Amino acid sequence: MKALITGITGFVGKHLANELHRNNYEVYGADIIAKDENTLECDILDRVSIQNVLEQVKPNVIFHMAGQSSVAKSWSNPNLTFDLNVKGTINLLETIKMFDNEIQVLLIGSSDQYGKITVQDGIVNEEVPLCPATPYAVSKCAQEELGKLYHSAYGMNIYLTRSFNHIGIGQSKGFVIPDVASGIAEIEKHKSDTLKIGNLAVKRDFCDVKDIVRAYRLIVEKGRSGVVYNVGSGESYCIQELVDKLIAMSKCTIKIERDPSRMRPSDVPCIQCDHSRLTQEIGWQPEIEIEKTLKDILDYFRTVIEDEE
Structure with a gap:
């Protein structure tokens, strides 16, 4: 099976490539900058660029990871968010339709699409009405509707997710x-004296990225x-709970300071994934404990800071 990952150099793309390699896929990447021989330069806002990649790779399946994934950046730059997440997806689907509409395509959505949920306990399945409350969420709703449209109108093999918060080694700053x-890690190395935080009261569903990419496959x-x-x-998990777990793993006393710039214009109090459909139809279950994931992330940043010295 020959797989193409758009946005392969990103946080999730790298982990997905490892997951596919372990399961005997022939893996190729496409990204705005090609960093190795199996990654082709591709701009998803340029259909000719996408066409060139498809002609060279001739994939059986495409995992579409390219896009703008930061909610915070979607507030500061909504135009870029819609260009990449909506126009980029249209370009990809149009090119696939003309090239070979038998190619399997996975489009990655977000739990942010649920937005201001009305279910009392915050637990959402796929039937809960969508109420997006951020530019990023609106762009992902549009992407999902495009996927459904191309599936129904052209018979394309398009698979869709609404993925909840995923964390792990290699995720960049800008996420909580x-x-x-x-x-x-910076405080431990005396590069800072205060941990700045945003809203700690909200509750989110966090999953290790390795479990997430296994689900995608x-x-x-x-x-x-x-x-x-x-x-x-x-x-x-309440953000406060996860912060406390990380602080408990630290090697020194941590002083906390609330930073208003880290507060979002819109924050849903609680959201939790009901993955019954995925479990019942496919047999997937998360396997990695949150404590291991948090320790892996903290150790990763300790290594990054040591390498910078």
Whole structure:
């Protein structure tokens, strides 16, 4: 099986490539900058660029990871968010349709699409109405509708997820757990004296990225085309709880300071994944404990800071 990962040099793309390699896929990447011989230069805003990649790789399956994934950046630059997440997806689907519409395509959505949920306990399955409350979430809703449209109108093999928060080694700063872990590592090395944090009261479903990419592989292998699958741990954690766990792993006293710039214009109090559809149809279950994931992330940033010295 020949797989193409757009945005392969990103956080999730790298982990997905490792997952596919372990399961005997022939893996190729496409990214705005080609960094190795198996990664081709590709701009998803340029259909000719996408066409060139498809002609060279001739993939059986495409995992579409390229896009803008930061909620915070979607507020500061909504135009770029929609260009990459919506126009980029249209370009990819149009090119696939003309090249070979038998190619399997996985489009990655987000739990942010649920937005201001109305279910009392915050636990959402795929039938909960979408109420996006950020530019990023709106762009992902549009991407999902495009996927459904191309599936129904052209018979394309398009698989869809709404993925909840995923964390792990290699995730960049700008997301809450990497920000906290890197902040602790900097304090340990006396590069900072204060850990700056945003809203600690919200509850989110966090899952190790290795579990997430295993789900992505299984969805294209065993899932139904045109169907949306929630992908998440099924456990909801208060941000304060995870910060406390990371601080407990630190090697020194950590002073906390609330930073208003890290507060989002819109924050949903609680959301938790119901992954029953994914589990019942495909047999996927999360396997990695949150404590191991947090320790891996903290150790990763400790190594990064040591390498910078």
